[in-house]
Amino acid sequence: MKRALILSVVTSGLLFAGGDIAPVEPAVVTPAPTPAPAPTATGWKFSGQGVLYYQTQDNWGAGDLFDQGPNSPTSGNSRANAGLQLRATNADLIAGIGFGAELTGLGTLGLEEDVVSGVMQKAGSELNAAYISQLYLTYGIGNTNIKIGRQELPLALSPFAWSEDWMLFKNTFNAALVVNTDLPNTTLVGAWVRDANYNNVGFNMNDFDKLNGNDGVWMLTAQNKSIADLTLTGSYYYLSDLNKDALNSTGYLGDDVNILWADAQYNAGIAKIGLQGGAVLLGLTGTSDTNAFGAKVSGKIDIVNASLAYSHVNKSTAGVFNVGGVKTPLYTQMLLNQDKIRNDNDTVVGNINADVLGGNLGLSVDYTNGAVNDYTEADLIYKTKVGPVNMFAAYIYQDDDVTTHDAQNTVRVWGRYNF
Secondary structure, three states: OOOOOOOOOOOOOOOOOOOOOOOOOEEEEEOOOOOOOOOOOOOEEEEEEEEEEEEEEEOOOOOOOOOOOOOOOOOOEEEEEEEEEEEEEEEEOOOOOEEEEEEEEOOOOOOHHHHOOOOOOOOOOOOOOOEEEEEEEEEOOOEEEEEEEEEOOOOOOOOOOOOOOOOOOOOEEEEEEEEOOOOOEEEEEEEEEEEEOOOOOOEEEEOOOEOOOOOOOOEEEEOOOOOEEEEEEEEEEEEEEEHHHOOOOOOEEEEEEEEEEEEEEOOOOEEEEEEEEEEEOEEEEEOEEEEEEEEEEEEEEEEEEEEEEEEEEEOOOOOOOOOOOOOOOOOOOOOOOHHOOOOOOEEEEEEEEEOOOOOEEEEEEEEEEEEEEEEEEEEEEEEEEEEOOEEEEEEEEEEEEOOOOOOOEOOOOOOEEEE
16 A cells, blocks of 8 residues: 655644644555546645735834834834735655645735835835745655755744744744654654744845754754643754844854753643743853743633733843744743743733634733833734634733833734635
8 A cells, every 4th residue: 555644743723822743644545446547636735825914003102003104114103914825735746755835925015105114024125025935845754754845843843943823924944854653652853953034023034044054953852642631742952053143133142052941731621731941051151041931721611711821031141032033932922022021021921712703802911020120911802704714803002111102002903815
C-alpha cells in the first residue's frame, strides 16, 4: 500500500492557552482497481483568503479617532490594508516528496488618499506589492516527517519564534523542521531556524532577516500526553549569539544563549489549569538573565466562559519575546499589552466572554504593576461570522499612568474570507 506522508502541526487554538502538537499520521491512499480508471484529480489542493483590515488610534491624546492624520509610522492615526493570499499544496508531488507554496499580496485600495494615513503591513517598497510567504518541501519516513523551507511555526511548538495571527497575515520563517512520534503519547520536534520576517505595524513582510547570522537558531520541543487530561510541553533553544536586531532594536545581547520554556495544561473537568515558566540565559558579563512564570484558570458555565491569568517577569536584559513579532507566549498576553508585560512586571488579566448576539462578545482587563509605572488595558471584543466571512471588532483602552499624555483609545475591525 502506498503511503503519502505530510507534515502537520496543529496551531494553538486560543491566544492565551497552550496548544497541542498534533502527531503526524500517514494519509493512506487506496490502491486503484485494475484496470485503473482515468485520473480525476492531480493531487493538488488550492486555497486562500482575502482580508480587509482597519485600525485607528488617538495616539495617547495627540490625535483623534477615525481622523486620517499625518502619514507617519509613529503618529499616523488610521491604517488599513486589503490583502489576498493564495496557496497550492501537493502531499505527494514525486516519490513521496510534498510541496507547498503561498503567495501574499497587500494593497490599500486607495484608502491612503482620503481615509487612512498608513498601512498595517507592506509586501515591498510600494504600497501595492506581493511576496512569497511560504515555499517548502515535505517528506516522511515511518513516524518521522521533515519540512524544509519557508513556513509557519505555531506558538504551541515554538514559544520564542512563532507565526503571530493578530495581523492581516502571519509572519513566516526559513527553517528545517523534523517531527517524530515513535515514543508512546509523545511528539518530538526539532528545528533549525535561520531567517524570519517581522510582524509589526507598517513593516515590510518581504524582508527576511537572519536571526543569528549563518548559525541560525536551534530548537527542540517535546510534548507528552501519557497522563489522562494532562499535556506537558517543553522547549529548548540554543543561539551561539543573540543580537537585539531580532527584537527590532540594536545592540549585542549574549554569547551561547540558552532558552528554556515549559507549559502544563490540565483539564480538571470543572476547570482547566495552565502553568508556564522558563528562562533566557544570555551567558554574557554585564547582562541579566530572564526568569518568568505564569498561571491560568479557566472554566465555562452554560454560554459564559471566564478565566483568570497571572504572570511575572523579572528585571532582565532580554525579557520574554518572539523573534518573529511583537507578542509574548505569556498567558496574560492581550491585544496591545506586550510592551508592558515582556519585562520587569507582575500582571493579572481577567476575561469573560459569552456566545451572544449571533457571535461571541468578550471583555478582558489587564492590571500590570511595572517597575516604573502601572498599566491598565481593557479589550472589548466581538467576533462573528457573516456568511463565509469571519468578522472581528475590538475597542482597546490603555492607560500607562504617565501624566504627560492621556490614555490611548484604539478601534480595530477586520473581515476574513477563507476559500
